[in-house]
Amino acid sequence: MNFDKVGRQGLVLLGCGKMGSAMLAGWLRQGLPAASVWVQEPHPSAWLRGTGVHLNAGLPEAPAIVLVAVKPQMMAEALPSLAALGGGATLFLSVAAGTTIAYYEKVLGVGTPIIRAMPNTPAAVTRGITAICGNAVATEGDMALAEALLSAVGKVVRLDGEHQMDAVTAVSGSGPAYVFHLIEAMAAAGEAQGLPAALAAQLALETVAGAGELARLGPEDPTQLRINVTSPGGTTAAALAVLMDAETGFPPLLRRAVKAAADRGRELGK
DSSP, X not given: OOOHXXXXXXXXXXXXXXXXXXXXXXHHHTTOOGGGEEEEOSSOOHHHHTSOOEESOOOOSSOSEEEEOSOGGGHHHHGGGGGGGTTSSOEEEEOOTTOOHHXXXXXXXXXXXXXXXXXXXXXXXXXXXXXXXXXXXXXXXXXXXXXXXXGGGEEEEEOSOGGGHHHHIIXXXXXXXXXXXXXXXXXXHHHHTTOOHHHHHHHHHHHHHHHHHHHHXXXXXXXXXXXXXXXXXXXXXXXXXXXXXXXXXXXXXXHHHHHHHHHHHHHHTO
């Protein structure tokens, strides 16, 4: 991507934990000069110290963009330190779960262009997906800039509005944890059937990774792919009869799990 504007005016990263580090690593790989990045992070990793970015130093007067990547619990303390950058042309891009656009406008001013984003942890291997939405003063240029930056670590989709963000958080933001737990559960089930632990873990991991890649790259949708591998009366059909049970199977379980995550997101946003 073209980093000219960011390179000239600078990018400020407030918080650089796992998600912030994943995005920063993607930008540096794609050519963003380290000298154009200012990072505010009270507990910098050894990796971050070695990147060459400006670490916990004085900030530029009018950076092109401020990426807010602190935990929601730290927001009330961290965000006011950047209030002086609000109300102008600097775009604020937030990847903090649960923190609403209204909260940012309260701290930074309603004239501040603000875009809220929800990425996920596969961004660390440039396979993330991020959903974005902006406030009333965020222009198409602002949205395009945010989209370009976030595409460095995966795909980007635009939402109809902020009302969809809690559901997105519950599906794709928290979703990697569901998949990791599936791998854990499959491995444990394999062990219960007599497989050595290491072999069960390998089989579960590679099966989930391979099936995901097949679903991503193949011309058929997941429903058809499931049908393709399910012979009537066979072993897969026996397993799916349990997993697809209308009361105790995956569908009702995942609906409850996603609802719990979305409800928690709404609570964090209050």
